Amino acid sequence: MFRVLVIAFAIAGSAGGQQLKTSAQITNIGYEITADSAAVGQRQLGVAMTFNVSGTAPVVLALPAWSPGHYVMLWFSRRVSNFSPRQNGAALEWRELDFQTWEITPRGAGTVTVTFKYLANAVDRAVAWTAPNFAFFNGTNVFLYPVGRGFEWPARVTVRTEPGWRVATGMDPAPGTNNFSATNYHDLTDMPFYVGRFAIDSTQIAGKWIRLAFYPAATLTTARRDRTFGWLQKFVPHQIAVFGEAPFRNYTIFQRSDTVVNGGGLEHQSSQVDEVLTSQLDAPYLPGLYSHEFFHAWNVKRLRPADLVPYRYDDAQQTTWLWVSEGITDYYGALALVRGGVNDSTGFFDFIADEVSSIASAPPTALSDASLNAWIGSTDGSGGLYYPKGGFVGFLLDIMIRDASDNRRSLDNVMRNVYNQTYKRGRGFTPADWWGEISRAANGKSFADFARRYVDGRQQIPIDSLLSLAALRVKTDTLREPRLGVSTATDSTGITISQIALTGAGAAAGLRVGDRLVSIGEVAITTDSSFDAFRARYSGTTATTLPLVIRRGAQSLTLQLPVRLNTRVRTVVSPIPAAPEKAVRIRTGILKGSTS
Ligand SMILES: [Zn+2]
Secondary structure (H helix, E strand, O other): OEEOOOOOOOOOOOOOOOOOOOOOOOEEEEEEEEOOHHHHHOOEEEEEEEEEEOOOOOEEEEOOOOEOOEOOOOOHHHHEEEEEEEEOOEEOEEEEEEOOEEEEEOOOOEEEEEEEEEEOEOOOOOOOEEEOOEEEEOHHHHOOEEOOOOOOOOEEEEEEOOOOOEEEEOOEEOOOOOEEEEOOHHHHOOOOEEEEOOEEEEEEEOOEEEEEEEEOHHHOOHHHHHHHHHHHHHHHHHHHHHHOOOOOOEEEEEEEEEOOOOOEEEEEOOEEEEEEEHHHOOOOOHHHHHHHHHHOOOEOOOEOEHHHOOOOOOOOOOOOOHHHHHHHHHHHHHHHHHHHOOOOHHHHHHHHHHHHHHHHHOOOOOHHHHHHHHHHOOOOOOOOOOOHHHHHHHHHHHHHHHHHOOOOOOHHHHHHHHHHHOHHHOOOEOHHHHHHHHHHHOOOOOOHHHHHHHHOOOOOOOHHHHHHOOOEEEEEEEEEEEOOOEEEEEEOOEEEEEEEOOOOHHHHHOOOOOOEEEEEOOEEOOOOOHHHHHHHHOOOOOOOEEEEEEEEOOEEEEEEEEOOEEEEEEEEEEEOOOOOHHHHHHHHHHHHOOOO
């Protein structure tokens, strides 16, 4: 996952404590999802599951409580209505065993069909959503599974929709129209669907088809298509290079934008689902979002901590290793951008600097604890710390491996070796796998003390001495930046004032709620990132007022904005001039993905 704005829809409680009955064996499992204009017009999906039974033994079916990658309990069963099992046209008896589990009593051998409606109006990229011409859903939302029967069973999926509406999914196509198949439940639930009127385009990168699926369709402009494929052409080969293979048949970027989203991305084994505000469709963070989610195709979807293998779907699956799954994905997301030339080295150093300041502003927290706490959304300031601190520790491990091996090996070797020795052998990685490979890459150097202090402990990381091994240093700048003292709302027509602080500069200039911003001084205000440009342009300015151009109704007005400078401390990572040759080689090796 990648967080832009975090709105948690967590509901307290857990169903995992009790031992549920094991379901009778069911076979020949198929699902039919109806996403036609009638269904999506009611913001619903029609779901039908069919299977064969051999007798009257109770069938116990459950819906997942969460979606892998999105470590929040979402209880998808809360969106189910009209639950109805039938056999030969007759209703079957059923009861709930808990709030996500149903027990059904068949009348005898034969085919059972279970139907329900699924409410598809969630503002969350892990949960189904609909518009009058569109549906998005994730397999975890709608595909019931038999309890206690494992997940290694094949299934078919048919999508019923309007003629002329498209269906996009990573699932394998099956004969017929809009038919698909999966060999096991884990794959079945990890292949999201777009259905309806959306734009799709594809290109080949490193011999694989990479697709863009954009909703609304008009948002996939020629310029965005070319720009996005350009980023992918640059960074994807550098991600493949880490592992030596691209382990998917094809790959899809599902990109939805709207005026209200739970912004960010969610990774799947051959796709990513990204949701951003319409005003952020051209935001500078997009390549970072796509690169992060793409790297998950290896790191967490395949190379995964043993705690998460196999996935369980009925309850939170805790692990102390999300700092590797998310933090190191963040690190490689940024590395692939600089190695591929999407960003320059300054962009990468800024990424590291942001991590340093995130660590500094959070309470001292062990990476393993921050990982465990992903599920509960800690409120002490350490929530999500496994991203920046995990990424930074990954960077330090890379530096230390290169330093200990005279830049002959790197964290890339560790990632590839752990991938080959665990995922490729059908298992997750253990602490011994991880630290063993790190130590081997670093010429046998022990990392036990490092892990005890900075991963499982809360000690302050000796940043200066470790960064100097890569000819880098960190310092803090104090900036004096102008502030408007307003809140704004952004839509396709521009940026509108939504709130005004009574004592701020905007209030003093005479701004009113509903005014539309045009420019401040020399800076045109067109998107959310215009405010960054405004602060940068007038940082430390000696001007006492700036012209503030607005539209108020049909009027165009120029107000005088008093300049109010606020202090901001900025962390900067930069190269050490005239550093030792070895340290420069290490820095260059990290930026280029090379070893000596
Ligand atoms: Zn992620």
